[in-house]
Amino acid sequence: MTKHLTEDQVAHFKQHGYVYPMRAIDAEQAAEYRRIIEQYEASSGEDVNRTLKIKGHLALPAIVELGRHPAILDAVEDLIGPDIMLFGASIFAKNGRDPRYVSWHQDSTYFGLTPHEEVTVWVALTPANSVNGVLRVLPGSHSGPDLKHVETYAADNMLAKGQTLVDIDENLAVEMPLQPGEFSMHHERTAHSSLPNRSDDRRIGFAFFYVPAHVKSTTGRRRATLVRGVDRFNHWDPDTLPEYDCDPRSMSELAATWGKYKDGEVKQAADMAAPQ
Ligand SMILES: O=C(O)CCC(=O)C(=O)O
Numbered sequence: 001m002t003k004h005l006t007e008d009q010v011a012h013f014k015q016h017g018y019v020y021p022m023r024a025i026d027a028e029q030a031a032e033y034r035r036i037i038e039q040y041e042a043s044s045g046e047d048v049n050r051t052l053k054i055k056g057h058l059a060l061p062a063i064v065e066l067g068r069h070p071a072i073l074d075a076v077e078d079l080i081g082p083d084i085m086l087f088g089a090s091i092f093a094k095n096g097r098d099p100r101y102v103s104w105h106q107d108s109t110y111f112g113l114t115p116h117e118e119v120t121v122w123v124a125l126t127p128a129n130s131v132n133g134v135l136r137v138l139p140g141s142h143s144g145p146d147l148k149h150v151e152t153y154a155a156d157n158m159l160a161k162g163q164t165l166v167d168i169d170e171n172l173a174v175e176m177p178l179q180p181g182e183f184s185m186h187h188e189r190t191a192h193s194s195l196p197n198r199s200d201d202r203r204i205g206f207a208f209f210y211v212p213a214h215v216k217s218t219t220g221r222r223r224a225t226l227v228r229g230v231d232r233f234n235h236w237d238p239d240t241l242p243e244y245d246c247d248p249r250s251m252s253e254l255a256a257t258w259g260k261y262k263d264g265e266v267k268q269a270a271d272m273a274a275p276q
Pocket of ligand 1: 107134
């Protein structure tokens with residue numbers, strides 16, 4: 001018996017590595033989350049794409065709450081079971097007429113997790129469609145291995161290292177259009193990307209990264225938050241969750257984790273395995 005997904009959606013995810021659309025919140029609530037993020041941007045003066053990354057939920061209690069939303073956790077439980085850790089979250093906010101894009105990549109190559117059972121939930125806070133740079137996936141790519149990425153550091157690439165899979169057949173790409181408040185899910189090995197925003201308004205999504213509690217970090221002990229069930233494994237230290245917006249204790253954890261990631265300490269799995 002599933003909790004949020006249909007049996008067909010579970011089967012679709014297992015076969016193709018993605019599923020959409022599911023609903024978490026209504027359009028008004030999505031607009032309220034957008035307002036909270038835009039207020040944070042205005043008060044911090046920062047591009048959220050440069051700050052609310054990897055552990056972006058640690059900046060704002062409202063984002064932790066979204067990552068704990070029962071409809072989302074029910075769908076995650078349908079895929080990975082009842083004991084669920086949230087180990088990260090990243091915003092992807094494209095402005096109107098924004099040339100920035102996300103190149104084809106697999107999250108698994110950089111997440112440093114074993115076994116490969118992570119599921120990403122991408123929550124739309126605005127519409128996401130063909131015009132404004134919707135998230136696209138390559139069906140079935142999750143059943144292959146971690147692939148070597150070329151790190152381009154391209155200026156308009158929204159990924160920290162501009163990491164890119166080469167020789168992708170664009171004709172095989174499937175778009176996952178969403179209305180505000182809906183979400184999609186993809187497996188950490190599913191190759192995904194998005195194009196620039198050709199519309200006048202912003203396209204904003206928050207991606208939440210979930211693992212079953214038995215999944216371990218391959219890069220030493222790290223932090224995560226048990227969001228449902230029981231942690232019988234103790235593979236993760238607890239995140240420092242924000243008690244209020246921009247709580248300095250959680251902000252420093254966010255900054256340290258994102259810093260390690262973007263400044264090159266986090267390597268792709270292929271490089272870590274290679275002789276030094
Ligand atoms: O939102 C996008 O355009 C890309 C999202 C992404 O790369 C992710 O959710 O892992």
